[in-house]
Amino acid sequence: MLPVLLLGSLLTAHAASADSRLPQESRVPGGVALVPFQAAAAPRVSYQDARVLVVPNPAAGPDQWLAVVGIPLDADASASQQLDINGKALAFDIKDKTYKAQYLTVKNKRHVDPDPEDLKRWTRERAEMDAAFSYWSEPAAPVLHFALPADGRFSSPFGLKRYFNQQPRNPHSGLDIAAPEGAPIRAPAPGVVRATGNYFFNGNTIIVDHGFGLSSLYCHLSRIDVAPGQSMAAGEQLGLVGKTGRVTGAHLHWSLSLNNARVDPLLFVNEQPFIDKK
Numbered sequence: 134m135l136p137v138l139l140l141g142s143l144l145t146a147h148a149a150s151a152d153s154r155l156p157q158e159s160r161v162p163g164g165v166a167l168v169p170f171q172a173a174a175a176p177r178v179s180y181q182d183a184r185v186l187v188v189p190n191p192a193a194g195p196d197q198w199l200a201v202v203g204i205p206l207d208a209d210a211s212a213s214q215q216l217d218i219n220g221k222a223l224a225f226d227i228k229d230k231t232y233k234a235q236y237l238t239v240k241n242k243r244h245v246d247p248d249p250e251d252l253k254r255w256t257r258e259r260a261e262m263d264a265a266f267s268y269w270s271e272p273a274a275p276v277l278h279f280a281l282p283a284d285g286r287f288s289s290p291f292g293l294k295r296y297f298n299q300q301p302r303n304p305h306s307g308l309d310i311a312a313p314e315g316a317p318i319r320a321p322a323p324g325v326v327r328a329t330g331n332y333f334f335n336g337n338t339i340i341v342d343h344g345f346g347l348s349s350l351y352c353h354l355s356r357i358d359v360a361p362g363q364s365m366a367a368g369e370q371l372g373l374v375g376k377t378g379r380v381t382g383a384h385l386h387w388s389l390s391l392n393n394a395r396v397d398p399l400l401f402v403n404e405q406p407f408i409d410k411k
């Protein structure tokens with residue numbers, strides 16, 4: 134288990150330290166933009182109507198901040214992206230990224246062509262998950278560095294264009310970690326369980342809120358060991374790997390959501406120097 138480090142500790146002493154890690158910047162759909170700006174105390178920032186995580190950027194000078202912006206996979210890279218900072222617009226550009234295609238065959242045909250009852254269920258579940266992803270909480274400090282929640286090889290990377298039984302479906306909005314059924318899944322950072330459920334596509338699912346619009350999603354579990362409202366320390370067990378929902382075998386699907394945009398979780402796992410160490 135990698136140590137989980139809080140950004141707060143580096144903000145008082147931002148000289149290069151092991152604590153000083155932000156996510157790796159990747160200004161593409163499914164990536165994260167670190168957008169510097171100047172503003173008076175406590176700026177309020179939003180992007181595509183979602184509130185954005187902001188951290189102080191003392192290395193750049195007084196009243197300097199950094200917006201940590203999740204860019205959704207369906208963002209239009211040909212258009213300039215707009216942040217709203219205390220009511221003023223700030224634009225930044227992103228580059229397009231071509232993700233590979235993946236063709237999967239699932240046995241349960243309703244997981245490819247859901248019947249009307251399935252769709253009704255899925256619509257309800259999506260609203261529940263969207264509410265969890267949109268939840269804004271303010272713990273003492275943001276957590277911007279994650280361990281891996283399970284041991285295993287990465288069986289499907291984030292962002293793949295997906296075809297189920299030859300039919301195009303939504304892109305892969307997380308990272309798949311292949312692990313045997315019953316393997317433990319551990320909280321990769323501190324947080325509060327915001328939602329649990331048995332969902333049509335995602336199977337047994339947990340959403341953990343890490344604060345400031347950053348949350349993590351765990352799908353296809355064989356067992357859920359936590360309940361909504363429960364506080365988790367890094368390393369505590371969330372549940373067990375399984376193969377519930379739309380799967381081809383046992384694995385953990387892990388997503389990170391930042392300002393309600395699903396982004397590549399590995400941007401938060403790789404060790405990166407703090408921004409003043411470019």
Ligand SMILES: [Zn+2]
Binds near residue numbers: 289308309385387
């Ligand atoms: Zn997956």
